[in-house]
Amino acid sequence: MMDKAEAAWTARALLRGARSAVLATQRDGQPFASLVTPAMAPDLSPLLWLSSLSEHTRQLQAEPRCALLIQGQATEANPQTAPRVTVTGLAERVEPDHIPALKARWLALHPYAALYAHFSDFSLWRVKLGGTQVVGGFAAAFRLRLADLLPDPVSVRAIAEAEAGVCAHMNEDHPDVLENMAIALAGQLSGEWRMAACDVDGCDLVAGEDRRCRVTFKLPVVDASSLRDALVAAADKARTLLKK
Structure with missing residues (x-):
């Protein structure tokens, strides 16, 4: 049975290894979900390269509260055996001074995106983490404090x-x-x-x-x-x- 330390390590491994995620936003109380391609900053903050033309970006501009769901591989036919982590937080545009290094990191993990990374409608966003729930498999859920999840600064x-x-x-x-x-x-x-x-x-x-x-x-x-x-x-x- 997974303990809290294992749950935290599982959550960090899933976040660090994520190539895609489901982003949950909302507008006027109506939930909305979309596919995004995150990369984790060194401090584990999710980085998102978002187009201002996308619905989820317009929603984040109006309401920064959001959630990300990242899922690993299921061990059995039942999809609920897959480890997964949901993080909640506040999305914000990355400040200009920090863009070069963090954009380079995002592109290093998504090199195919170099084709459109220079488009003027795209910008780099960071999710400031608030809460975390990790599920290690069927009926194995843990809520984690940030102190249990985040790496030593x-x-x-x-x-x-x-x-x-x-x-x-x-x-x-x-x-x-x-x-x-x-x-x-x-x-x-x-x-x-x-x-x-x-x-x-x-x-x-x-x-x-x-x-x-x-x-x-x-x-x-x-x-x-x-x-x-x-x-x-x-x-x-x-x-x-x-x-x-």
């Missing part, structure tokens, strides 16, 4: 500062390791995998514009040294699995 800053150098090092010097990790730890096919982003909970790998996977660490990392140790452990695990 000091660790977030430390990994964010190390991220660019770590990604460059892995992409330039260890592409074979990244390919092994994608195959053995994320069930992907071989390819030219590169590290697009990393955070306290794991790293995101991409190949081309349409392939992406997530490698989740066993435990959150706290600084550049523990990030290196986590990547070495993941590389060793991938190598061992591929030898079997």
Whole structure:
């Protein structure tokens, strides 16, 4: 049976690994749901690249309260066996000073979007998290406080500062390791995998514009040294699995 610590880790893993989500907004009391493509900021805030032409964007401009539903894979025929997380919060446009770094992160995880990322009607939004409910499977629901869900801010800053150098090092010097990790730890096919982003909970790998996977660490990392140790452990695990 899942406990609260496992529930928090499940919620973070689902959020970090999400490629799509259901966004719930409302207008004049009428609920509305739409498909969006989030990426998580280092501090776990969902980032959304939204068009002002979309109904959900117009609704958020009038009423910023919203919710996101992210669902994992079901283990059985019953869809309710799938882990899922619902987060509620307030959506807000990202301030201009923060757009370049956060937009680059969003695009790193959604490279296909480069085709329209420069369109003038699009802008970057961030959801400031308020509440969380995670369901680990059938009849396994937990409500989480933000204190139980969010990563340590000091660790977030430390990994964010190390991220660019770590990604460059892995992409330039260890592409074979990244390919092994994608195959053995994320069930992907071989390819030219590169590290697009990393955070306290794991790293995101991409190949081309349409392939992406997530490698989740066993435990959150706290600084550049523990990030290196986590990547070495993941590389060793991938190598061992591929030898079997």
